[in-house]
Amino acid sequence: MTLTAAIKDRHTGVQSDAAGGQNPGRAGWQRRRGLVAARHPANRGSQVQVVLSEPGRLTPVPAHQADILTRMGINIASRAPAADLVIDALIGYSLRGDPAGTAAQLITWANDQAAPVLALDTPSGLDLTTGAAGAPAIWATATLTLALPKVGLLDAPTVGELYLADISVPPLVYQRMGIAIPPLFRQSSLLQIDLRPPSDPMVH
Numbered sequence: 001m002t003l004t005a006a007i008k009d010r011h012t013g014v015q016s017d018a019a020g021g022q023n024p025g026r027a028g029w030q031r032r033r034g035l036v037a038a039r040h041p042a043n044r045g046s047q048v049q050v051v052l053s054e055p056g057r058l059t060p061v062p063a064h065q066a067d068i069l070t071r072m073g074i075n076i077a078s079r080a081p082a083a084d085l086v087i088d089a090l091i092g093y094s095l096r097g098d099p100a101g102t103a104a105q106l107i108t109w110a111n112d113q114a115a116p117v118l119a120l121d122t123p124s125g126l127d128l129t130t131g132a133a134g135a136p137a138i139w140a141t142a143t144l145t146l147a148l149p150k151v152g153l154l155d156a157p158t159v160g161e162l163y164l165a166d167i168s169v170p171p172l173v174y175q176r177m178g179i180a181i182p183p184l185f186r187q188s189s190l191l192q193i194d195l196r197p198p199s200d201p202m203v204h
Contacts, residue, residue: 033146034089035065037120041085042074049077053090053102086110086117088138090124093150098134099125107136116141123159128152148181149193162193 035050042048050069052058055076058066066076088110090103099107107124110117117140122128125137131152142161145153147169153159166185174181184191 032062032065033092033120034087035062035069037087037089038069038074039072041087042069042072046085049075049081049083051077051080051106053106080106080109083113083115086113086115087120088117088124088140089120090138091122093122093128095125095127095134099136104136107138111136111139117160119143119159121145122150122153123156126152126156126158131156133158148179154195159195162195164191164193165189 038048038050050066052066069076088107090106091099098104103124117123117138119138119140119142121143122145123133123138123140123143125134126132127134128150129152131154133156137158139158140160142163143153143159144163144165146165146167149162149164153162164184166189171181
């Protein structure tokens, strides 16, 4: 599977979004990403349904994004239906401990599906510092991470194919952080990162 094929060719998508086990502020950021992401396959003609693990805890910005989806005619479902593609935006990079509650149930549900799973920024349940997978954790077919790849994504078996997307972070931001970044997105706003170890030149 390639990321572009997943977005363009799948006829039904499920966008799962939640905050379980996270810092509330960062949870809201991940929620917003997931809700915005749901619009893209819908705009390309896919049937999209959104499932929220904690619909009663939306902060104002994610609530605004959810309202946009409702006005677009995108269904916010109470339970996850069958899907041809699952987009995981449950838990972001501020995970503390193992996922629990409805978030854990949705992770288990996603892993049980025959459909490919596209993780947004990180597979839910993955520690982005250590690369350790929680119980449960999403086992993604592909992961679309943003701006720069996070350390824990590079060796984690739950990531699948890893893609990096440009979100227009100004180079000055990285300079002030002391990070030397080449012009990664000069040719494309979407890159696939090869996670395979370099081949041994002595092996034929």
